[in-house]
Amino acid sequence: MAKVLVIADIKQGVLKGSTAELLSKAKAIGAETAVVAIGSNIESLTSELANAGSDTQYIADDPSLELFSAGPFASCVVDAAKQFEANMIWFGFSEGGKAVAPRVAAQLSCACATEITDVTLSGEQIEVVRPATANKVIQRIKINSDKVVAVVRAGAFEASPDITGTQNVVKLSSPAPDLKAVIKELISDASGEIDLADADIVISVGRGAKDQAGIDLVKELADDLAAGFGSSRAMVDGGLMAHNKQVGQTGKIVAPTLYMAIGISGAIQHLAGMNGSKTILAVNKDPEAPIFNVADYGIVGDLFEVVPILREEIKKLRS
Amino acid sequence: MKILTTVKKVVDVELNIHVENGAIVEDGLQYVINAWDENAVEATVQLKENNGAQTTLVTIGGPDNTDIIRRCYAMGIEDAIHIDDSSLEKADSYVYANVLQKVYEQGEYDLIITGKQAQDTDNGQTGIILAQNLDIPCVSNVVAMEVLDDQHIKVSRLGDAGTEIIELELPALVTVTDSINEPRLPAMRGIMMAKKKKINVMDLAGLGTSFEEVGGNDLKSEIAEYMTSETRQAGQKFEGDAAQITAQVVNLLATEAKVL
Secondary structure (H helix, E strand, C coil): CCEEEEECCEECCEECCHHHHHHHHHHHCCCEEEEEEEECCCHHHHHHHHHCCCCCEEEEECHHHCCCCHHHHHHHHHHHHHHHCCCEEEEECCHHHHHHHHHHHHHHCCEEEEEECEEEEECCEEEEEEEECCCCEEEEEEECCCCEEEEECCCCCCCCCCCCCCCCEEECCCCCCCCCEEEEEEEECCCCCCCCCCCCEEEEECHHHCCHHHHHHHHHHHHHCCCEEEECHHHHHCCCCCHHHEECCCCECCCCCEEEEECCCCCHHHHHHHCCCCEEEEEECCCCCHHHHCCCEEEECCHHHHHHHHHHHHHHHHC | CEEEEEECEEECCCCCCCEECCEECCCCCCEEECHHHHHHHHHHHHHHHHHCCEEEEEEECCHHHHHHHHHHHHHCCCEEEEECCHHHHCCCHHHHHHHHHHHHHCCCCCEEEEECCCCCCCCCCHHHHHHHHHCCCEEEEEEEEEEEECCEEEEEEECCCEEEEEEEECCEEEEECHHHCCCCCCCHHHHHHHHHCCCEEECCCCCCCCCCCCCCCCCCEEEEEEEECCCCCCCEEECCCHHHHHHHHHHHHHHCCCCC
C-alpha cells in the first residue's frame, strides 16, 4: 500500500492549490495520505489541510520557520516521512521544493525525480514520467529504491472536487537552524500581484516592448483581464522586470488556460516554461519569430498598435 | 580561496531532438557546455579576478569533453580535472555526486560552484546531493555572490517569497542560475593559450575509486524509455490590417478556443 506524504505549499499564510492537487492524485492511486506543513502560525490551516485530502497532518510550527531555509525544512520533511513511513514524498512545484527535495532524498538514500508529470504504481514498482531537455523529450523512469522523492510539475495533477480527509495532527519538534547558511534579509516580491502559478490567464512581455512604456502598456492588458504578468528572460536581464516574473526553463513554468506572448520571440528556454498552456496567443512584428510555431493564434504586428486594439476588442466582448 | 567548478557536456537544446524506439536518436545531435555551468565558470573567473581565487574545473565524460575544458581555460579557469571512465555513461545524480565527492576530497576547496541544472536532464539534483553528502552548507538558484572574508560569502537566492540574502560559512556549495552573469566570449589569446594547457585526465581507478564504490551498480533510478514530447503545432497566423486581424483573433479566442 502506497503511503504518500505531500509537502503543503504555504505562501504568506495561504494554502496553495498544489496541495489538494497532489493529495487528489495520491488518493487516486490508492495511497494513504499525509501532509507536512512547515512555517510559523500555521496551526489554523489544519482543517484546510485535512479537507485538501490528507488523513494525517504533520505540523512544524515555529517562529524560526517563518522564513524558508532549506536545511531545517528538509529536516521537518524527513522527520514526517520517517514517522509516516512514506514511500512517496511529493513537493508541489516551487523553488523551495526544488531546493529541499534532493536533500530529503539524499538523507533517505532514495531516488529523486524533478518535475514529474505522472506517477504509477504497479505492485511495488514505482514509475514516474517527466519532461527533459528543455521539454523536448519525455522520460519514463523506473524507481529502484523503495522510496521516491518527487517535485511535481505545476498543473500536472488535478484536484478532485469530492476529496476529503481526516484531521489527525502530529506536532513535529522544531528543527535545528542552519547555522552555516543564515538568511540576513528577504527582499519580498511585490505583494498583491497575481501569482503566475495560479493565474488562469498569463500575459508575458518580451523584448519587443522595448522599455518601461511598453511594459506599462502590456501590464494594462494584464490588469484588464486580471491576468498574471510574466516576462521573457530578456526583460528580466535588462532589469525591467523582476526575476520572479521570468517564465522559462529555470523560471516559472506555467500552464494557464490562456497564455499571451507579447513581443516575445520564442526562445527554447521560454517555450519550455509555457508550452503546456491550453491556448497560446502570440503578438510579434517578425512573421518568422519561433513563437508562431507554437502559438494557436498569431498576430503579426507591432504590439504598440495591437495591444490597445486587443484591450478595446476585449472590452467590447465583455460588455 | 580555492574554487571547484563542475562542468557538464550536454546536448544542444537548440536543435531538434528525435526519439525512436524509446531512445534518443544520436545522429545529428551536437554537444555543448551546459548553459548554467557556463554561468558557473564565469562566476568563478570573476572571483579569480576580483578576489584572487584559485580555480579548478571538474568534468565527467568521454574524450570529447576536451573542447569544453579548453573553452573554460580560455575563459580563465586555471586547472582542470577530467574524469573519463566509460562505465560512467550510465550514471545518475548520486553517482555523479559520489565521483565529485572523491575529487573534492583530494583538494582543499573552499567553494564548489555548479550550474542550477543540466539542460539535458533538467534534474537540478547533483550539486544539492553532493552538499548534503559532504555536510556543507548549500544554496541553490543563486543570482549574486560576494566574498565577505576567508570564511564567508554572501549570496542572493531567488526564492518563492522573494530574493533571500544569505551568508554562508565556507566550505560551501552554490548552484547558480542564468541571471547571475553573462558568460564572456573567450578572446583569441585565451583560446591560443588554452590549446597548450595541461588537463589532468583520469579514470575512476586513477581517482582512487571504482564504479562499484560510487554506486554505479546500485542506481536508485533508471530511464526505462524516452518518448517524444507532444510538440505543439503552429496554429493560425494572421497578417494584415492590425484592427481587423486583432478583432478576428479576439473573436476566435472567445468562440473557438473559448478562453475569453
